[in-house]
Amino acid sequence: MKLPVLNDEKTESAGGCSSSGCGSSASAMDHLPDTIRDKVANHPCFSEQAHHYFARMHVAVAPACNIQCNYCNRKYDCSNESRPGVVSEVLSPAQAVKKVKAVAAAIPQMSVLGIAGPGDPLANPQRTFETFRRLSEEAPDIKLCVSTNGLNLPACAEEISKHNIDHVTITINCVDPEIGARIYPWIFWENRRIRGVEAARILIEQQQKGLEMLIERGVLVKVNSVMIPGINDEHLKEVSRIVKEKGAFLHNVMPIIAEAEHGTYFGLTGQREPTAAELEALQDACAGDMNMMRHCRQCRADAVGLLGEDRGEEFTLDKIDAMEVDYEAAMVQRAEVQQQLLAQLNSQRNKLQNQVQEQPIRILPPSRPVKMAVATKGGGIINQHFGHATEFLVYEASQKGVRFIGHRQVDKPYCEGGSSCGDDGETVLQSIVRQLEDCEVLLCSKVGYEPWSALEEAGIQPDGEHAMEPIEEAVQAVYQQMLARGLAEKPADQQQSLSQLQTA
Amino acid sequence: MAFEIVAACVSCTACEMVCPNQAISAGELHFEIDPGLCTECAESYPDPQCASICPIEGAILDELGDPLNPPGSLIGILPQVAA
Ligand code: SF4
Ligand code: SF4
Numbered sequence: 001m002k003l004p005v006l007n008d009e010k011t012e013s014a015g016g017c018s019s020s021g022c023g024s025s026a027s028a029m030d031h032l033p034d035t036i037r038d039k040v041a042n043h044p045c046f047s048e049q050a051h052h053y054f055a056r057m058h059v060a061v062a063p064a065c066n067i068q069c070n071y072c073n074r075k076y077d078c079s080n081e082s083r084p085g086v087v088s089e090v091l092s093p094a095q096a097v098k099k100v101k102a103v104a105a106a107i108p109q110m111s112v113l114g115i116a117g118p119g120d121p122l123a124n125p126q127r128t129f130e131t132f133r134r135l136s137e138e139a140p141d142i143k144l145c146v147s148t149n150g151l152n153l154p155a156c157a158e159e160i161s162k163h164n165i166d167h168v169t170i171t172i173n174c175v176d177p178e179i180g181a182r183i184y185p186w187i188f189w190e191n192r193r194i195r196g197v198e199a200a201r202i203l204i205e206q207q208q209k210g211l212e213m214l215i216e217r218g219v220l221v222k223v224n225s226v227m228i229p230g231i232n233d234e235h236l237k238e239v240s241r242i243v244k245e246k247g248a249f250l251h252n253v254m255p256i257i258a259e260a261e262h263g264t265y266f267g268l269t270g271q272r273e274p275t276a277a278e279l280e281a282l283q284d285a286c287a288g289d290m291n292m293m294r295h296c297r298q299c300r301a302d303a304v305g306l307l308g309e310d311r312g313e314e315f316t317l318d319k320i321d322a323m324e325v326d327y328e329a330a331m332v333q334r335a336e337v338q339q340q341l342l343a344q345l346n347s348q349r350n351k352l353q354n355q356v357q358e359q360p361i362r363i364l365p366p367s368r369p370v371k372m373a374v375a376t377k378g379g380g381i382i383n384q385h386f387g388h389a390t391e392f393l394v395y396e397a398s399q400k401g402v403r404f405i406g407h408r409q410v411d412k413p414y415c416e417g418g419s420s421c422g423d424d425g426e427t428v429l430q431s432i433v434r435q436l437e438d439c440e441v442l443l444c445s446k447v448g449y450e451p452w453s454a455l456e457e458a459g460i461q462p463d464g465e466h467a468m469e470p471i472e473e474a475v476q477a478v479y480q481q482m483l484a485r486g487l488a489e490k491p492a493d494q495q496q497s498l499s500q501l502q503t504a
Numbered sequence: 505m506a507f508e509i510v511a512a513c514v515s516c517t518a519c520e521m522v523c524p525n526q527a528i529s530a531g532e533l534h535f536e537i538d539p540g541l542c543t544e545c546a547e548s549y550p551d552p553q554c555a556s557i558c559p560i561e562g563a564i565l566d567e568l569g570d571p572l573n574p575p576g577s578l579i580g581i582l583p584q585v586a587a
Binding site: 063066068074075124185188 | 522
């Protein structure tokens with residue numbers, strides 16, 4: 001069953017390709033029913049705006065896995081769903097329920113609980129479903145989600161549809177067994193270890209069957225793919241087309257993490273990671289203008305707190321044991337706080353919309369899109385010092401508006417780096433500048449003299465004048481300024497190819 | 505007739521879940537096989553279940569003390585390269 005299309009007109013105008021998000025102006029969300037759009041709009045994992053306001057957590061209750069991926073080393077957590085080289089404390093379902101309630105009471109913004117590892121949740125069905133069953137009963141105001149490699153999904157689809165599960169994430173890296181054989185060395189299936197192309201064929205079959213079964217049962221499905229240059233990068237476009245056709249509401253492409261010290265097959269064999277530009281190009285090709293997932297930070301499986309901000313240390317097992325949680329009272333408080341946040345979020349959205357409408361339509365020379373990097377601590381505001389930022393959000397401003405396209409993680413914030421050099425003699429500052437090289441503006445609350453010059457030299461204009469302003473508004477304002485000064489005009493020789501790209 | 509789990513085990517619980525004889529449980533440092541219960545799966549399956557799902561090379565030994573999943577057999581890289 002395909003998702004019903006509510007707005008027939010839009011489907012028509014998109015030329016029959018609405019589900020692949022290739023209409024030029026219609027939002028890629030338009031093919032989804034209102035109920036799903038509402039679900040997504042306030043989801044900290046899907047909505048770039050919402051993730052400044054709401055929070056999610058993961059609990060590690062699922063240690064076993066039933067497949068091997070070449071980007072994973074089972075001595076650590078799954079490096080696909082979490083940060084590699086990190087081992088989570090595995091909790092029993094009872095401990096997990098206690099931890100979730102303690103965190104939810106302390107952080108009312110916490111609205112989503114996921115089970116993602118450290119192995120495969122559906123390879124640990126008892127532990128995973130007991131956790132879900134108890135949480136649905138004891139903390140019904142928390143959304144539940146689960147991720148899986150898909151091998152055991154057909155067997156679990158019915159059970160998943162019975163719980164109050166908000167969405168399921170399936171990691172699908174290929175639909176071609178020959179490609180799969182280069183990603184998965186073996187699977188455990190029907191009491192045997194199976195290797196090679198045969199293993200990949202079974203895994204792919206189960207993933208696709210599981211996807212279809214969830215859609216039939218009305219469960220929201222997101223698909224994650226790990227981009228492995230030279231192996232599945234081109235192929236992921238086909239994966240994207242197929243999973244969206246079957247009804248997945250989002251396809252999220254993540255870069256492979258392959259470092260030798262993690263001891264994974266890809267790490268040890270020198271598999272290259274994609275560059276930020278390669279990743280963005282593939283994400284564009286796969287997502288159309290659906291840009292919601294770009295802020296995914298591949299967070300740790302047991303991370304707690306607002307996306308990117310890890311508060312796990314406050315909630316270790318012994319600390320939780322000492323806490324007394326009155327969840328009935330907490331639920332009342334949570335509802336209040338969440339309502340306030342929703343109101344804030346909506347008013348920010350309305351403000352942005354009104355602004356767009358108020359702008360007079362002027363005929364301008366053809367302009368080009370401009371990328372800007374932003375230092376922020378959250379809240380949708382430019383509120384971080386350049387030197388303290390551990391990551392930068394990248395936005396693209398064009399005449400179509402402002403869109404979030406991704407982030408750039410830096411190894412170390414500039415202020416902690418000193419002048420220390422990495423292996424290749426690169427300073428912390430040089431490495432940050434290199435991460436941001438395709439941006440033309442850097443928005444932050446403050447920036448020191450030395451980085452200012454380095455940024456300027458690299459063609460990135462530092463800008464501290466928009467401190468404490470909402471990000472989208474500031475990016476829009478800077479872009480307007482650039483347009484007015486003729487700084488964002490399309491170079492004559494590129495006008496043809498750029499316009500082709502935009503309509504493609 | 506019994507297998508043995510050694511220190512390389514990362515306590516992932518996978519073998520415990522698939523053992524048809526409930527011979528495996530968490531020990532103090534790593535998972536352990538009760539030699540009184542382990543039948544090497546002879547009567548139930550063509551392959552011993554624990555050794556067919558274990559992701560760690562060298563974690564499970566046969567009764568002669570040889571690894572059921574020798575180095576290089578699961579990850580596809582020999583340890584010399586890995587070192
Ligand atoms: S060989 Fe079979 S019976 Fe023995 S521990 Fe492994 S799974 Fe259990
Ligand atoms: S499957 Fe292997 S690593 Fe996992 S608990 Fe059993 S022996 Fe240890």
